[in-house]
Amino acid sequence: MTRIDAKFAELNAAGRKAFVSYVMAGDPDFETSRDIVLGLPAAGVDIIELGLPFTDPMADGGTIQLAGQRALEGGMTLDRTLDIARALRATGDETPIVLMGYYNPIYSRGVETFLAQAKEAGIDGLIIVDLPPEEDDELCIPAQAAGINFIRLATPTTDDKRLPKVLTNTSGFVYYVSITGITGAAAPEAVDVAPEVARIKASTDLPVIVGFGIRTPEMARDIAAIADGAVVGSAIVSEIADGKSVKDVLAFVKTLADGAHSA
Numbered sequence: 438m439t440r441i442d443a444k445f446a447e448l449n450a451a452g453r454k455a456f457v458s459y460v461m462a463g464d465p466d467f468e469t470s471r472d473i474v475l476g477l478p479a480a481g482v483d484i485i486e487l488g489l490p491f492t493d494p495m496a497d498g499g500t501i502q503l504a505g506q507r508a509l510e511g512g513m514t515l516d517r518t519l520d521i522a523r524a525l526r527a528t529g530d531e532t533p534i535v536l537m538g539y540y541n542p543i544y545s546r547g548v549e550t551f552l553a554q555a556k557e558a559g560i561d562g563l564i565i566v567d568l569p570p571e572e573d574d575e576l577c578i579p580a581q582a583a584g585i586n587f588i589r590l591a592t593p594t595t596d597d598k599r600l601p602k603v604l605t606n607t608s609g610f611v612y613y614v615s616i617t618g619i620t621g622a623a624a625p626e627a628v629d630v631a632p633e634v635a636r637i638k639a640s641t642d643l644p645v646i647v648g649f650g651i652r653t654p655e656m657a658r659d660i661a662a663i664a665d666g667a668v669v670g671s672a673i674v675s676e677i678a679d680g681k682s683v684k685d686v687l688a689f690v691k692t693l694a695d696g697a698h699s700a
Contacts, residue, residue: 440533440561441586441609444483445644445665455610455666456481456657456697457646458690459537461488461504462521463513464677470508471521473677476687478525478532481694485525486564486668489518489538496566500671503678515542515551519558526559535562535588535609540576548576552583562586562609570602577606590614591637600640610644611637612668615651615660625650631663654696661700669693 438446448455458477463470477485490508494501522534536555543551543565555563563580570577570589577587586609593616595603604611613634615625625647634645647660648668661667672693676686 439584439586439609440531441484441535443531444533445610448483448666454661454664454697454700455483455644455646456661456694457484457486457535457648457666457668458482458673458693459486459488459501459648459668459670460677461490461501461508461674462518463490463508463511464488464504464674465507465680466511467513467517467521469677469683471524472683473686474521474525475528476683477690478530480687480691481698482532482690483666483694484533484535486535486537486670487518487521488670489515489536489542491539491542493541494539498671500674500678504674507678515546519554519560522555522558522560533561534559535564535586536560537564537566539567540565543576548579552580552585556583556585560585562588564588564590564612566590570605573606581606581608586610588612593633597636600637604637604641604643607641607643610646610665611641613637613645613647613664614649615647616649625656625660627659627663630660634664651693654692654699657693657696658700661697667697 490505490513580587588609589607590612592614615630637645644665646666647664651669652672657667676689
């Protein structure tokens with residue numbers, strides 16, 4: 438059982454929905470992003486998505502693209518991203534960490550080396566948005582053999598013919614992208630998302646977490662109410678981009694977590 442599996446078992450036992458937060462490693466600088474990550478569990482975050490900055494983030498909207506640029510310009514690397522995970526694990530905190538990014542930096546490192554380093558650093562799951570199920574032998578299957586969940590995205594365009602392929606070899610949870618397009622682009626409506634979540638849940642026992650476009654505690658509550666939890670990324674990254682202090686960013690995150698947990 439991974440930390441992700443244990444977290445969902447804990448949440449289910451408590452009758453609570455999950456709140457998942459995304460932050461870009463190294464944005465606006467290494468120390469600030471590390472301090473934000475260290476504060477996320479106390480702010481109510483159940484699972485941390487840690488963005489790995491990349492030069493060509495094709496699935497990300499402008500907010501997260503700019504965050505990645507700031508991180509790269511500040512000297513952020515794969516090694517330093519893993520250092521942030523190590524910093525959280527050094528505190529003894531067991532909050533799951535999902536590394537979210539693109540395959541190129543992992544391929545460049547070498548899959549076997551990367552997985553050993555990620556496991557040692559305390560990474561629990563991977564979301565690699567440019568590796569489709571047809572490429573499972575590249576990273577998905579080796580990751581699962583190493584005890585790291587491989588989390589797949591399902592979208593509004595994932596039809597009934599494609600869905601079984603998407604769910605094959607997926608573990609930890611399914612991330613349902615609530616809108617068509619890039620991150621942070623539009624606001625999801627729970628009434629539209631609910632049937633899609635039900636469709637996915639009819640095909641898997643995995644939790645289904647919904648993200649993209651959630652910006653307020655009320656939206657987090659409404660989306661969590663019809664799924665197993667909610668993800669917020671761009672809204673948090675925007676607070677960081679606005680120069681908010683670590684304390685203020687974490688206070689904002691807590692309002693979102695409280696919203697999701699009230700579902």
